[in-house]
Amino acid sequence: MDLAGLGVDRGGHLLLRRALAPLPLGERLQVFGHDPALRVHLPAWCRSEGHRVESPEPDSESGLVAVVVRGEGHDGRWAGAGRAGSGRRGEVEKAPPARWGLAVRGARLEEGGPEPYFDLDDRDLVWAKVAPQLYAHAAARQWDPDTAVAWDEPFSTPPDVEAAVVQVMTYLVENEQVALVVPARFLGRVHPHFREVVQLLAVQVADEARHMEVFTRRALLRGDELGSSSVGGRASLFTLVEETDFTTSSFLLSVLGEGSFVNLLDFLVTHAPDPVTRRIAWLAMQDERRHVLFGVSHLAEQSAADPKLRGRLRASIERRSDALRDTVGLNADVFDALLLLSAGSWHPEEIEAGYARVQRLRHAMDEGRRRRLERLGFPADEAAALSALHTRNFM
Missing domain, CATH: 1.10.620.20 (Ribonucleotide Reductase, subunit A)
Incomplete structure (x- = not known):
């Protein structure tokens, strides 16, 4: 993946996520680029996404910045969280729990968040x-x-x-x-x-x-x-x-x-x-x-x-x-x-x-x-x- 001059903080994370998504767990992705902050931002982003970074010796000629080892990735934050309902079109649950809060019916739920009370919940x-x-x-x-x-x-x-x-x-x-x-x-x-x-x-x-x-x-x-x-x-x-x-x-x-x-x-x-x-x-x-x-x-x-x-x-x-x-x-x-x-x-x-x-x-x-x-x-x-x-x- 060659990010050229694009930084992770300016949209490069989308290209990285797209390149990593089809890879199996443990597969490696070489990342190239010449954004000055890339060597700092890339490891931080990988940690937040559940990937691991291998940092080789700097190579100014090739522009290789790091090797990213595919982890759970973006979906890792949602593991086990489930959905606000089945997600099937038109299907309505009998008693939606408070933890679904203001989530759209059928949406994936990130763990945590407020649990607002709605008394008309049946x-x-x-x-x-x-x-x-x-x-x-x-x-x-x-x-x-x-x-x-x-x-x-x-x-x-x-x-x-x-x-x-x-x-x-x-x-x-x-x-x-x-x-x-x-x-x-x-x-x-x-x-x-x-x-x-x-x-x-x-x-x-x-x-x-x-x-x-x-x-x-x-x-x-x-x-x-x-x-x-x-x-x-x-x-x-x-x-x-x-x-x-x-x-x-x-x-x-x-x-x-x-x-x-x-x-x-x-x-x-x-x-x-x-x-x-x-x-x-x-x-x-x-x-x-x-x-x-x-x-x-x-x-x-x-x-x-x-x-x-x-x-x-x-x-x-x-x-x-x-x-x-x-x-x-x-x-x-x-x-x-x-x-x-x-x-x-x-x-x-x-x-x-x-x-x-x-x-x-x-x-x-x-x-x-x-x-x-x-x-x-x-x-x-x-x-x-x-x-x-x-x-x-x-x-």
Whole structure:
């Protein structure tokens, strides 16, 4: 190996490692070169790599610096260290140890290093087989509020209808704030081995941030004031923020709350009085469906592995219902706004039809919750009873 004027400290180590790699243990490699520091740096590098150096008498004519005897080499530092998982594509361990720390799943592990603690370190607790596909779907379908919505599209709404839109948008922003906070709190607790789940939660947080932006922009598109925020609504949402258990939090937020939220967004797509409201409701609905799918999928897998889980989920619904027993439920201003939007006018017959549509919305929410509960293994009658206990604030 002739390094010419290249020093070990300036990239020569790569050429040496490449030349030594195919040699059997004990084989010798003659190293030539005329870098002034080579006779000092080469032995030091060889010791760090596990090779041995034989130093012949200096030969200025040939330029021979040393003879390196092949040792374990670069891989010696990794002997017996293993990998952070099997290294096979897509294979996820059930309980990754703390010593894997922040290593990428499947990477070779050098011995030592910190052992950070991640309390969500059990595959059955956080994983869903569909997680990698859902993340790929989410990443491919991120949308830009500035280009995905035609904010300057001309339309006209009567003042009272516009006020109804503002009120509903205010309610949506309030709910989406909580839908952002809840998954964000768990991001740093999930073991990095389950990276697709971490990525999916991160995208979910980004989704909710984007929803907050577009709902706020629509609320202020024709004016400069937002609608009302009820005590009952904030109390209902606070019970979601208070929940510190990943499983029950995912259940209450994604399976029950966001599932009902999808019905509400679909309702707005149908009854929106203007194209901007319809567009942002449709875009947000696509994201929310993905959030619900992940929540239902991973809880269904967890429920199949742990028959006792349904008891914990049942208790979380009952506990939340008890906590909200003295609240009035859905903000009356929101209910009235939904009624007016679905009615389309102040004519008594249209108001009556709008009221019936809002009741059908509530029925659709109930039916959706029942189906998702049954998918988690609850009998139909129990699913119906638990759905009835869900907060009257929708989320």
